[in-house]
Amino acid sequence: MSFKNFAFKAVMNALYFSGSHKVLRPLSGGLGSILMFHHVREAPNRDFAPNAHLTVSPKFLEATLKSLRSSNIDIVSMDEAILRIQNGQTNKPFVAITFDDGYRDNAEIAAPILRKYNAPYTIYIASGLIDGSANLWWDGLEAIIRNQDKILVRSQAGAGEIECSTPKAKRKTYALLLEYLTNDLSEELQREWINEYAAHYNVDLNSMLQSEMMSWDEIKTLAEDPLCTIGTHTVHHYALARLEKEQAVAEISDGAQILEAALGEKPKHFAYPYGYSLAAGRRDFEIVAELGFASAVTTRPGIIYKDHQPHMTALPRISMNGHFQKTRYTKVLLSGSPTFLANKMRRLNVK
Ligand SMILES: [Zn+2]
Numbered sequence: 001m002s003f004k005n006f007a008f009k010a011v012m013n014a015l016y017f018s019g020s021h022k023v024l025r026p027l028s029g030g031l032g033s034i035l036m037f038h039h040v041r042e043a044p045n046r047d048f049a050p051n052a053h054l055t056v057s058p059k060f061l062e063a064t065l066k067s068l069r070s071s072n073i074d075i076v077s078m079d080e081a082i083l084r085i086q087n088g089q090t091n092k093p094f095v096a097i098t099f100d101d102g103y104r105d106n107a108e109i110a111a112p113i114l115r116k117y118n119a120p121y122t123i124y125i126a127s128g129l130i131d132g133s134a135n136l137w138w139d140g141l142e143a144i145i146r147n148q149d150k151i152l153v154r155s156q157a158g159a160g161e162i163e164c165s166t167p168k169a170k171r172k173t174y175a176l177l178l179e180y181l182t183n184d185l186s187e188e189l190q191r192e193w194i195n196e197y198a199a200h201y202n203v204d205l206n207s208m209l210q211s212e213m214m215s216w217d218e219i220k221t222l223a224e225d226p227l228c229t230i231g232t233h234t235v236h237h238y239a240l241a242r243l244e245k246e247q248a249v250a251e252i253s254d255g256a257q258i259l260e261a262a263l264g265e266k267p268k269h270f271a272y273p274y275g276y277s278l279a280a281g282r283r284d285f286e287i288v289a290e291l292g293f294a295s296a297v298t299t300r301p302g303i304i305y306k307d308h309q310p311h312m313t314a315l316p317r318i319s320m321n322g323h324f325q326k327t328r329y330t331k332v333l334l335s336g337s338p339t340f341l342a343n344k345m346r347r348l349n350v351k
Pocket residue numbers: 100101233237272273274
């Protein structure tokens with residue numbers, strides 16, 4: 001566990017056990033929250049698992065739903081969440097449940113649990129991850145480092161071998177290359193890099209997509225479920241803020257058009273890939289609003305306030321993170337206290 005996770009857990013435990021999340025609530029409590037999930041499945045117990053935050057267990061999803069159903073909270077679709085934000089409805093808080101990317105376990109594992117609790121949910125699909133024009137580069141990078149004891153790396157600074165034979169060295173190598181791929185290289189060069197390295201180190205990115213992502217047929221079946229809303233998540237899962245405006249517009253509108261062609265319905269809801277401040281910013285929030293989407297969600301942490309009414313394309317979410325699989329953490333997060341504190345006691349983080 002990183003120090004950051006450790007420290008955040010300590011804060012959440014302190015808030016929970018002191019009951020001060022309830023004290024802070026009148027200050028920080030809002031209209032509701034949007035929960036963000038990725039994978040729902042059993043995660044292998046590994047020392048080197050840099051993407052473990054993206055997976056929660058079926059048991060945790062079920063415990064979350066059970067806890068929501070036994071509290072004074074409505075589980076609502078994104079359409080209903082939007083209405084409640086626009087109406088400033090405060091009598092009963094809402095939670096909207098969302099999943100990013102389009103993983104097969106969402107259909108096979110999460111959907112039956114959601115059905116059991118009659119809970120609406122939204123899945124944001126990145127079309128390129130379904131039709132093979134994008135890749136799961138973060139999983140590819142993990143697989144390359146897992147399989148190798150050393151990796152030959154070339155950069156503008158020169159070439160050198162990185163030793164990565166132990167779990168600790170693998171974690172360090174992953175962090176180093178992640179930094180290089182997300183900061184030093186453009187989004188397109190990042191994908192070229194991963195394609196080249198995956199080929200060199202025998203990691204099959206295509207079969208990874210086929211086993212991890214839903215097919216169009218599976219998405220179509222899921223879309224027929226009245227509990228399910230399909231939203232859009234661009235084509236190539238690029239960090240939009242790192243693209244020229246024209247390319248960002250194309251990523252957003254092409255992704256929606258491809259979904260419309262496949263499913264026969266135009267998606268109304270959008271999720272920014274990555275969504276942290278440097279991956280999606282004000283320019284992107286404006287593009288999505290101009291393209292007419294009803295809502296767009298970031299990964300910026302926070303709950304929803306009435307103040308978000310003029311910022312429907314910059315909505316924060318609460319991450320259901322693999323490192324925080326305890327319903328007491330979820331309770332504290334939904335109170336808005338930790339994210340309110342993390343946002344320096346501001347309700348809005350929309351710039
Ligand atoms: Zn995503």
